[in-house]
Structures are given as C-alpha cells and as structure tokens.
Amino acid sequence: MRMERLGRGGTVDRVLGALAARAANLAIPAPAALSGEWFGAAAVLVPSVSVESVPSAEVFSLPADGPVSCGDDGPLIGGGRIGYLAYPDRIPEHPALPLAASGWTDTVLRLDLDGCWWYETLGTAPCPDDLASAVLDSTPVASGRMASDWHIEWTPPVREEHRRGVERCLDAIRAGEVYQACVCTRFTGRWGGDPLAFFADGISRTAPARAAYLEGSWGAVASLSPELFVSLHGDTMRSSPIKGTLPRSADPAGLRTSVKDVAENVMIVDLVRNDLGRVAETGSVEVEDLLTVRSAPGVWHLVSTVAATRRSGVTVADILDAAFPPASVTGCPKLRARTLLTRWEGSTRGVYCGTVGMTSPIAGTELNVAIRTVEFGHDDAGNGVCALGVGGGITIDSDPDTEWQECLDKAASILALGDARTGPQHTSRGREGSS
Incomplete structure (x- = not known):
C-alpha cells in the first residue's frame, strides 16, 4: 500500500x-x-x-x-x-x-x-x-469528452397524479394502515452532451454533502444528495435521515416549530432505530442528534443521526438486508408503506431512493440516499433520456398543495443548473406541471 x-x-x-x-x-x-x-x-x-x-x-x-x-x-x-x-x-x-x-x-x-x-x-x-x-x-478542458458540456430538456410530473397519490396516502393514514409514507413523483427529460459535465456543474454550484457520480456502458448516475443512508466505521453504524423541508427563502426556525415536520422526522428516527437494531448489539442503538436544522441546495432540512454497534459477524450485506431501502424514503410501518406506495405512485423510482457509495477494506463503508439524483440513459432509438425523482413524507397534517410545492422546491436547485450557464449548450428547461 x-x-x-x-x-x-x-x-x-x-x-x-x-x-x-x-x-x-x-x-x-x-x-x-x-x-x-x-x-x-x-x-x-x-x-x-x-x-x-x-x-x-x-x-x-x-x-x-x-x-x-x-x-x-x-x-x-x-x-x-x-x-x-x-x-x-x-x-x-x-x-x-x-x-x-x-x-x-x-x-x-x-x-x-x-x-x-x-x-x-x-x-x-x-x-x-x-x-x-x-x-x-x-x-478547463478545451477539448475531449467534456467540451460538449450538457443540456437537458425537462418535462415536469403530472400534478394531479401526485395529488391523487397524496390523497390516497392520507386516506390510509386515517384508516390506520400507515402513520407516514414518502410519496414520490418524477421529472423526465431529454439530454445531450456529457453527464459528467452536468455533475461537475452540480457540485461546483450547489456543494451537496453526499454527491456521487458513476458511469458505464449502461449510462450514468449523477447524485447530488445531501443525505447519509448508512456508514460503517469499525463496528459503529450511523444513519442520518432527513425529514422536514422548507425552501431556502423561508425562516429555518419554522422547521423546529412545525408539528408536521417534527412528527415526520421523529417517526423516521424510530424506524431507523428499528432497522439498525436488527443487526446491532443489544442496547447499543442511540440517537446522537435529533432535529438539527441544516442547509442543503435550495432548501432547509431537519436532520437526525442514529448510531449503533454492529453485532459480531455482521457484514455490509447484512446491514443492507436490515435497512435497505432507506427509512426516510419509505414510511411507517415500513413493509406496509412500501406495498402501498407501489399503488400510489404514477412511476417507478429506479435508482432514485436507492443508494450510491463506496466500501473500502481500510476506511469502511459510506452510502448516501439517492435523492436529488439524475439517471442518464438511452431509449431504444439511442436518444438520451433522463429522470429526476422527487417526493416528500406525508403525515396526517399534510396538505396536497404544500406537498407538491415541496417536490418543486427539492427539484429547483437541479432544474436551475442550466439557467446558471451561458450559451445554447447549457440549458435545463421545464415548466411547473399543472396538468
């Protein structure tokens, strides 16, 4: 070495x-x-x-x-x-x-x-x-693969489709089937140029905490995530779920005084405690940090951190079996929420709400929650197609219009990347979906 x-x-x-x-x-x-x-x-x-x-x-x-x-x-x-x-x-x-x-x-x-x-x-x-x-x-690269930069033509999600999903979730909460669930939708797009140039712009302009980029013959994943799904260093596991969001223009103090946002975060913290507890030493699960307000690209978030000591012999694969998909993008109770979400959402999630990260034989493992994540691929005709998932946690206090606006707020920093560039090769266009 x-x-x-x-x-x-x-x-x-x-x-x-x-x-x-x-x-x-x-x-x-x-x-x-x-x-x-x-x-x-x-x-x-x-x-x-x-x-x-x-x-x-x-x-x-x-x-x-x-x-x-x-x-x-x-x-x-x-x-x-x-x-x-x-x-x-x-x-x-x-x-x-x-x-x-x-x-x-x-x-x-x-x-x-x-x-x-x-x-x-x-x-x-x-x-x-x-x-x-x-x-x-x-x-700055004057030639080669990044010379073409990038452009994306975004098509917004259907607002009424998202509303129906939120309303069905609220019905399920009232019926006692779930206490909370993360209802998602997605922007779709056509892209050209280089996904790596998009990612480079994203990290330089928004500085997300848990950004990651991968590509292969299959396409590319550019994750501008702010959220830690799980880390493993030595025998210590940590997870820092995000629940609770306000636009950057709002007073961040409003998160701690919001009954809805606080309840949303606390419920997911309990779910993370349960997930990690399945592979942890008995009595080792603890909440290290609760309801901290942190900034992320374009928004404020409530973030908590749960830590635990893994049991002897537990591997990264075992941790994933216990905790994946991440608690913050599913709901409570987790299995029932996952089942119902497949009926409420109008599109599949893909890499969005999965995880991107690395495991090292020296440093351990760190994995993000793949939110604020753009997937780049191609259709059957070879055209560049992409997707950006967005969503939010629904509780009994949720309002469908407010939840829609939260989706737009979360997407805004990514949709705006093209607007910050000059010239025809740097575009990221789309309108607010109303149909």
Whole structure:
C-alpha cells in the first residue's frame, strides 16, 4: 500500500474534467467521484473504474480476506468498491439502468479538508506523472469528452397524479394502515452532451454533502444528495435521515416549530432505530442528534443521526438486508408503506431512493440516499433520456398543495443548473406541471 502527498491542485470539478480527458486519451474507463462529506475528506475521486451491472448482493462486497489495517503512514482509503443499488420495489420489465452496478478500484485521489490532494493505492505503484498532472495542473478542458458540456430538456410530473397519490396516502393514514409514507413523483427529460459535465456543474454550484457520480456502458448516475443512508466505521453504524423541508427563502426556525415536520422526522428516527437494531448489539442503538436544522441546495432540512454497534459477524450485506431501502424514503410501518406506495405512485423510482457509495477494506463503508439524483440513459432509438425523482413524507397534517410545492422546491436547485450557464449548450428547461 502507498500514499503520496500531491499538494494543492484544482477544484474537484476541474480535476474531474482533467481525469475524464486523461481516461479518453488512454482509452480507459471513465472516472467516478464522491464529493462533499465522505470518509472524512472533501472528495474521493477514482481516476478510472469499470462500473458494470452486478447482482445486488455484490454491489458493496469486499474480498474474502476482509478489512485491511494500515499504519500511520498508510493510505486512509486506498481503494475499494464503488457502486449503486436501485430502489427495489415495482421493478419494470426493462429498467432504464441496471438494478445494481459497481466496480473495484485499487487507487483513489483524496482531497483532504485542508485542500491538499493525496494519491492512495492498495498496491505499491507510485503515482503516474500524468495522473499527478491531472490533479495539480488541471485547467478547463478545451477539448475531449467534456467540451460538449450538457443540456437537458425537462418535462415536469403530472400534478394531479401526485395529488391523487397524496390523497390516497392520507386516506390510509386515517384508516390506520400507515402513520407516514414518502410519496414520490418524477421529472423526465431529454439530454445531450456529457453527464459528467452536468455533475461537475452540480457540485461546483450547489456543494451537496453526499454527491456521487458513476458511469458505464449502461449510462450514468449523477447524485447530488445531501443525505447519509448508512456508514460503517469499525463496528459503529450511523444513519442520518432527513425529514422536514422548507425552501431556502423561508425562516429555518419554522422547521423546529412545525408539528408536521417534527412528527415526520421523529417517526423516521424510530424506524431507523428499528432497522439498525436488527443487526446491532443489544442496547447499543442511540440517537446522537435529533432535529438539527441544516442547509442543503435550495432548501432547509431537519436532520437526525442514529448510531449503533454492529453485532459480531455482521457484514455490509447484512446491514443492507436490515435497512435497505432507506427509512426516510419509505414510511411507517415500513413493509406496509412500501406495498402501498407501489399503488400510489404514477412511476417507478429506479435508482432514485436507492443508494450510491463506496466500501473500502481500510476506511469502511459510506452510502448516501439517492435523492436529488439524475439517471442518464438511452431509449431504444439511442436518444438520451433522463429522470429526476422527487417526493416528500406525508403525515396526517399534510396538505396536497404544500406537498407538491415541496417536490418543486427539492427539484429547483437541479432544474436551475442550466439557467446558471451561458450559451445554447447549457440549458435545463421545464415548466411547473399543472396538468
């Protein structure tokens, strides 16, 4: 294993552009990225990784020899398996993207919290000169795959379809079938250019806490998520569910005084406690943080954190069996909510509400909740098609019109990305759905 200090270099978006150009020049797979708050770093970039469809149980699997420990001078992350797992319910016969995809890397580039870049590898090879140059000398890419930038023509969801779903959820709450459920809808679109350029714009302009990017021959996933689904470091598991939202223009203090938002968050915290408790040491589950107001792109959120100690022998696969899909995007009780949501929602979720992240034999595992996530694929004619899911938790106090506005608020920072760019190649157009 090896770690080298590279020094101060480009911003994450520029380094990604340089890595993409390097991969294209060398005819190797594209880079992948984790940006925001991952593994104690500001970013973890994979210079090149082949991300392919795999069985769901293998997405975040590690080699059979298990965790690796390093000395003080060894890498902090080194490498590992990076991938995504789609939401598991109501799977279409021909999903737009694979239900699960991942790839193994033995090399990462880590940006520490002080702004210094590091080369880390599970092997012994020194950092290649061209890779160091991509980090230290990264400049706006004038040619190559990101020169075309990106554009998306968005079509909004059908408002009345979402309203019907919310009203049916409210009926179920009144009947005692569920206490809360997350009713979702989706924007669809046509895209051109480069999904990696979209992601680079997204992280540079909105700085989400749990952003992630992967691509393969199947398409691309650009997740601008603010939410931690689960982390595992040593034997400590953590989950930080988000429930409760206000637009950025509102007074954030309103979240803590909102009966609806507080109830929504507390119910999901209890659900997370139950999920983690299935694989935790008895008595170890605790709420470390409750109802904290935090900013996210375009909105304010209520965030809580639940921690627990995993039982001996529990693997990442066991944790996923216990807790996936994430509590914050399902409802209470979880199994009944999941069943009913398949009847209330007008479209399938795909990667949205699944998870994207990485597991490392050195650093452990960190997975996001795949919200604020754009899926890029192609239709049968080869045209670029994409989707952006949005939704919100419904409680007895919910109002359908307010819930619709919350969906628009959550999508706004992504839909506006094209408006912040200049020129015809940077568009992200759509109207508020009213039909």
